[in-house]
Amino acid sequence: xxxxxxxxxxxxxxxxxxTISCTGTxxxxxxxxxxxxxxxxxGKVPKLIIYEVTERPSGVPDRFSGSKSGxxxxxxxxxxxxxxxxxxxxxxxxxxxxxxGGGTKLTVL
Amino acid sequence: xxxxxxxxxxxxxxxETLSLTCNVSGGSISSTIHHWAWIxxxxxKGLEWIASIYYSGNRFYKPSLKSRVTISVDTxxxxxxxxxxxxxxxxxxxxxxxxxxxxxxxxxxQGTLVTVSS
Numbered sequence: 001x002x003x004x005x006x007x008x009x010x011x012x013x014x015x016x017x018x019t020i021s022c023t024g025t026x027x028x029x030x031x032x033x034x035x036x037x038x039x040x041x042x043g044k045v046p047k048l049i050i051y052e053v054t055e056r057p058s059g060v061p062d063r064f065s066g067s068k069s070g071x072x073x074x075x076x077x078x079x080x081x082x083x084x085x086x087x088x089x090x091x092x093x094x095x096x097x098x099x100x101g102g103g104t105k106l107t108v109l
Numbered sequence: 110x111x112x113x114x115x116x117x118x119x120x121x122x123x124x125e126t127l128s129l130t131c132n133v134s135g136g137s138i139s140s141t142i143h144h145w146a147w148i149x150x151x152x153x154k155g156l157e158w159i160a161s162i163y164y165s166g167n168r169f170y171k172p173s174l175k176s177r178v179t180i181s182v183d184t185x186x187x188x189x190x191x192x193x194x195x196x197x198x199x200x201x202x203x204x205x206x207x208x209x210x211x212x213x214x215x216x217x218x219q220g221t222l223v224t225v226s227s
Contacts, residue, residue, distance in 0.1 A: 003155065034212040038156070045205070045220065046156065051213040089156050093212035096169045098146075103155040 004029065004090055004101035011107040012080045020104045022073045022090030030071035034093035037066060037075045040103075041086045050075060082108050111136040113206050113218035121225050127193040131206030131218060138187045139164040144209045147180065147191045149202035150220075157202075161209060162189060196225045 005023040012018040022029065022037075029035055037050035048057055050066040053073060063078045073092070077084055085108040090101040117129035131145070138145060146161035160170045160180040168180050174193075182189040193200060201224050208216040 003157075032212075036213045038214070040156075045217040046214070048213065048215060052211070057215075091156075091158070091212070091214070097171050098158040098161070098209075098212045100148075100156040100158055 004092060004099055006088075006090060006101040006104045008102070009105045009107065011109055012077075013109045014080050014082065016080050017076060017078045018080060018106060020075045020077070020088050020090075020106065022075070022092075022101045024071050024073075024092055024094075024099070026071060028071075028092040028094040028099055029068065029073050032093040035066070035068060035073045036091045037064075037073075038089045038091070039084075039086045040089060046089065077106070080108050084108055111208060111216045113208065113216060115204060115206050115218045115221040117204075117221060117223065119222060119224060121196050121223065122227055123197055123225060124195055125225075127191070127196050127200065127223060127225075129191040129204055129206070129221065129223075131189050131191075133187045133189070133208075136208070138182060138189060139184050142210055143215075144169070145182065145189045146207045146209045146214065148205045148207055148214065148217075150205070151199070151202040154202075159193075160191065198225050201225045 035053045038046040040046040053068045054066045065076045088104045112134045114132045144161040147159040162180045177194045179192040203220040205220045206218040207214045
């Protein structure tokens with residue numbers, strides 16, 4: 001039940017694309033479609049941006065997309081904008097509980 | 110519009126029991142498609158899911174916390190609760206209550222900071 005593995009940091013210039021990965025195991029990410037991504041700006045409440053691997057909630061720009069291959073899920077942010085600078089967390093269903101990733105700090109250069 | 114509001118003591122001493130309440134408004138805690146969860150974030154660290162409960166009382170716990178945690182619900186008051194026993198400094202965190210559907214956190218409370226210090 002260790003946290004899902006995310007790189008601590010990622011960066012890109014405005015307009016570029018960035019991919020953030022989230023690696024789990026065959027008991028969590030690899031086993032279920034219930035992988036989510038959250039955007040967290042300092043001092044604010046986390047915001048759901050992707051659920052069920054690829055689905056976007058209403059109001060989330062289509063610049064945000066998700067995918068999964070085996071035990072690794074990915075969040076792709078296209079056309080980076082300054083307001084995308086935030087911490088990003090993945091999570092996965094893991095049987096009888098939910099497990100989060102350690103978070104990735106995305107910096108827009 | 111669903112609103113979740115945490116309440117509880119902001120400061121505890123080591124070995125005490127943390128008790129938090131989440132008041133749910135704008136929606137029914139007796140929803141048949143949602144679970145109600147507690148999630149925390151220690152200062153400078155990532156999010157950690159603690160537990161969730163279904164209105165009927167089915168409970169789910171993070172395995173490493175299970176021995177110290179109890180989650181419960183009061184449908185008559187539209188509230189749910191968290192108890193965490195034998196707290197230490199490592200339990201210092203912002204505690205969020207949340208509504209989740211199929212392991213996806215759809216709605217979050219504003220969070221409440223709980224500090225454990227002697």
